[in-house]
Structures are given as structure tokens and as C-alpha cells.
Amino acid sequence: MESRLEANVTDKKESNDVDRRSFFKRVLMGLGLSAGYGTGAVYFLNFIIPRKKPIKYRKLLVGSLEELPRGGSITFKDLDGRENVLVNTDAGLKAMSTTCTHLGCKVYWEPNNDRFFCPCHNAVFDVNGNVVSGPPPRPLDKYEVEVDENENVYVMLKES
Ligand code: FES
Structure with missing residues (x-):
């Protein structure tokens, strides 16, 4: 048991x-x-x-306000060697790509007309790079502009 x-x-x-x-x-x-x-x-x-990876910018000294009277422009190259332009407009400093968004022709700043013009197909962009007329499908590529206390003008370029 x-x-x-x-x-x-x-x-x-x-x-x-x-x-x-x-x-x-x-x-x-x-x-x-x-x-x-x-x-x-x-x-x-x-x-x-x-x-999203944080976007990195590089600050490029393009010139000084002294060199840039109203309507004046300075060309500069980005990190990939493409040409761009910094212009002093009535709406402020604007930095744009000079590559047309249609077929890539060179766009020119016209200070007397306050606009960018592409001679290939007569496209017109306003001072902000927006398409006013012509075949380009989108505005010009833009860059942020900064001015320091010594009136040096910098453009913020995206690093790829
Ligand atoms: S390439 Fe500029 S309008 Fe066609």
C-alpha cells in the first residue's frame, strides 16, 4: 500500500x-x-x-552683393559641373539651373524682361523659375540662397 x-x-x-x-x-x-x-x-x-536619409547640403560661396546689382547675374557651377546662375531680381536673390527642363538647352537670364528665356523652343520662365510659356514640363531647378553679415552670397548645393 x-x-x-x-x-x-x-x-x-x-x-x-x-x-x-x-x-x-x-x-x-x-x-x-x-x-x-x-x-x-x-x-x-x-x-x-x-x-529617408537626411539630405546633405554644401554651401558654395558664389560672390558678394557688391558684385550683384539689381538685374545682375553671376554664373556658377554645381558639384557635378553643371552651369547655374545667381540673379538679383526685384523679388530677391534667385539661384537657378541654366538647364532647360524641356530638352536641356541653355536658359538665359534677361534682366530687361525679368525672366529666363530658352531660345531652343522659345520657352519663358519667371523670376522664380516657373514656366510661363513654352513646352517645358516643369520649373527650373532652384537653389536656396544665403547672405551672411559681410554680404557674401552662398548657394546651398545638394550633395548626391
Ligand atoms: S529645350 Fe528649352 S524649350 Fe525646348
């Missing part, structure tokens, strides 16, 4: 040990799966919604 009771107690202990062991196994398995799926979900979200 006693031995049966002992056997029963031993069985219960073993049963408890097995239950505890299987419980911990399941908990560990659940944690492992959660970590795996969580990591996968983070990579998936990064793939679907990629993080």
Missing part, C-alpha cells in the same frame, strides 16, 4: 516536472518566435516604408 502511495507521489512529481518543463519550453519557443517574427516585421516595414 505504501509503495503504491510512493509510486503515486513520484508519478505526480514527474508529471509536475514534465508540465513545468513543457511550460518553459513553450515559453522559450514563444519568445523565440516573437523575436524572429518581430525582427522580420521590422525588416519588412523598413522595406515597405524606407527611412
Whole structure:
């Protein structure tokens, strides 16, 4: 009788040990799966919604206000060697690409007309580079302009 009771107690202990062991196994398995799926979900979200890299700018000294009377212009090259123009308009300093957005001809600043003109297909852009007439599909590329306390004029160029 006693031995049966002992056997029963031993069985219960073993049963408890097995239950505890299987419980911990399941908990560990659940944690492992959660970590795996969580990591996968983070990579998936990064793939679907990629993080934006911060845009880096380089400040280029183009000239000084002294050299740039109203209507005046200074040409400068960007980091890729493309030609651009800085103009002093009634609406302020404007820095634009001189590459036409239609077929890439060179655009000229016309101080007397306060506009940019592309001679290839007679396109006209306003002082902000917006298309006024002609076939170009979009405005001219623009740059931010900064003037420091010594009246030096800088253009902010995007690094690629
Ligand atoms: S290339 Fe400038 S309008 Fe066509």
C-alpha cells in the first residue's frame, strides 16, 4: 500500500516536472518566435516604408552683393559641373539651373524682361523659375540662397 502511495507521489512529481518543463519550453519557443517574427516585421516595414536619409547640403560661396546689382547675374557651377546662375531680381536673390527642363538647352537670364528665356523652343520662365510659356514640363531647378553679415552670397548645393 505504501509503495503504491510512493509510486503515486513520484508519478505526480514527474508529471509536475514534465508540465513545468513543457511550460518553459513553450515559453522559450514563444519568445523565440516573437523575436524572429518581430525582427522580420521590422525588416519588412523598413522595406515597405524606407527611412529617408537626411539630405546633405554644401554651401558654395558664389560672390558678394557688391558684385550683384539689381538685374545682375553671376554664373556658377554645381558639384557635378553643371552651369547655374545667381540673379538679383526685384523679388530677391534667385539661384537657378541654366538647364532647360524641356530638352536641356541653355536658359538665359534677361534682366530687361525679368525672366529666363530658352531660345531652343522659345520657352519663358519667371523670376522664380516657373514656366510661363513654352513646352517645358516643369520649373527650373532652384537653389536656396544665403547672405551672411559681410554680404557674401552662398548657394546651398545638394550633395548626391
Ligand atoms: S529645350 Fe528649352 S524649350 Fe525646348
